[in-house]
Amino acid sequence: MSSDLNPIVRLARPAGPDWTKTAANIMLGRAVRDLRQEAGLTQKDVAQAIHVSVSTVNRLETAETTPVRRTVDAVANFLKVGERARDELTMLLSRAMEPEWFQHRFGDCTPDYLHRLLGLESMAIAITTYDVRLVPGLLQTPEYTDHIVRTGLHLSEWDGPELALRLAQRRERQERVMGQADPPQCTFMLDQSVLVRKVGTKGTMRGQMVYLREMADLPHITLRFVLSGRMIAGNAAAMAGSMAQLQFGRGRLSDFVYAEQYQRADYFTKPPRERLDPNKPPTPRQSDYERHLQLLLRIQGEGCASPAKSRRMLDKAIRRYS
Structure with a gap:
């Protein structure tokens, strides 16, 4: 039996300003994790280099909290991220820092x-x-x-x-x-x-x-x-x-x-x-x-x-x- 209910025949929605905060937060964390792993570093290595706790790096990668701009910038600088990758991180970060559609008006009933x-x-x-x-x-x-x-x-x-x-x-x-x-x-x-x-x-x-x-x-x-x-x-x-x-x-x-x-x-x-x-x-x-x-x-x-x-x-x- 196939493990897919609906076989994927469409492309994923492209990254951009229409992404939700939650989606951008997850993709930002995944991008940071991939860059770190490509550099052959652990979360502890990155945390020590940018002077934050390991849990801070882990929360960023797992999208457990809203990301902090200075942390993302510090990671990008330490990993010497190229211009294209940095632009994508910046776009995802900007969207991830905005509220979800339901948080302001409907926060109390959600x-x-x-x-x-x-x-x-x-x-x-x-x-x-x-x-x-x-x-x-x-x-x-x-x-x-x-x-x-x-x-x-x-x-x-x-x-x-x-x-x-x-x-x-x-x-x-x-x-x-x-x-x-x-x-x-x-x-x-x-x-x-x-x-x-x-x-x-x-x-x-x-x-x-x-x-x-x-x-x-x-x-x-x-x-x-x-x-x-x-x-x-x-x-x-x-x-x-x-x-x-x-x-x-x-x-x-x-x-x-x-x-x-x-x-x-x-x-x-x-x-x-x-x-x-x-x-x-x-x-x-x-x-x-x-x-x-x-x-x-x-x-x-x-x-x-x-x-x-x-x-x-x-x-x-x-x-x-x-």
């Missing part, structure tokens, strides 16, 4: 565990998701989202700024990912129960089903329902919760699987091939990525109705809510 996903999903060229309880956020209508958000707030907050901010955040997220001139190739796998689990009024459900049906006809979107009678979906998938694989293309950001639970999420990154030692077993984190990816593959291959049947299921749901 949980920490979502930051990486929201910062990278617009950079993906392929997204595959599995949602077990609700319509995925990228495909929700405003009315559907409104009901979900309201049920998570206290009654006293319904007329306050919290509700409006959460709804605005969802709309902007959808526009940034799905509204691009060149949107990612998306495969959405929804549990069959989404068709009957009532969210809001009958009109809300009909509007959501109609919107899903429209999306299912777009060339860059594949929508499939995970059938409740398929045991692979009923057992492992239901226990796993919602998941998503994001692919970015070769030579750029590393693909990862996002696995969400209640009030938390885990990120499992695809290890670069050059770092895999064929003579050693994979690390637990490498195994976690493959394990979650294989589960997504099994759901797609063994648990899903075909796209055509899924569209017919939506047609039936639309009639039921009419």
Whole structure:
């Protein structure tokens, strides 16, 4: 079985000012790491040379924090970086020091565990998701989202700024990912129960089903329902919760699987091939990525109705809510 849900046939999005802060931060750290390794130096060597701690160099390379300009400049000077490489570092640094789109206006209503996903999903060229309880956020209508958000707030907050901010955040997220001139190739796998689990009024459900049906006809979107009678979906998938694989293309950001639970999420990154030692077993984190990816593959291959049947299921749901 292939280890790729969607074989990459498109180039990665080119580096530039349109990159998100999160993406630029990761690529900056990777560029610094590659330059250091090409020079045959350790993190300790660089840290001692530029008079910072080893943890500072490590945080820069792993993009754990927002980079500091003087640290990047010191590394570039010490490694005698050429003009072209320095220009790329400068471009990435400038973008990495800017806030993410959600940090100012939506910072208070964006949980920490979502930051990486929201910062990278617009950079993906392929997204595959599995949602077990609700319509995925990228495909929700405003009315559907409104009901979900309201049920998570206290009654006293319904007329306050919290509700409006959460709804605005969802709309902007959808526009940034799905509204691009060149949107990612998306495969959405929804549990069959989404068709009957009532969210809001009958009109809300009909509007959501109609919107899903429209999306299912777009060339860059594949929508499939995970059938409740398929045991692979009923057992492992239901226990796993919602998941998503994001692919970015070769030579750029590393693909990862996002696995969400209640009030938390885990990120499992695809290890670069050059770092895999064929003579050693994979690390637990490498195994976690493959394990979650294989589960997504099994759901797609063994648990899903075909796209055509899924569209017919939506047609039936639309009639039921009419």
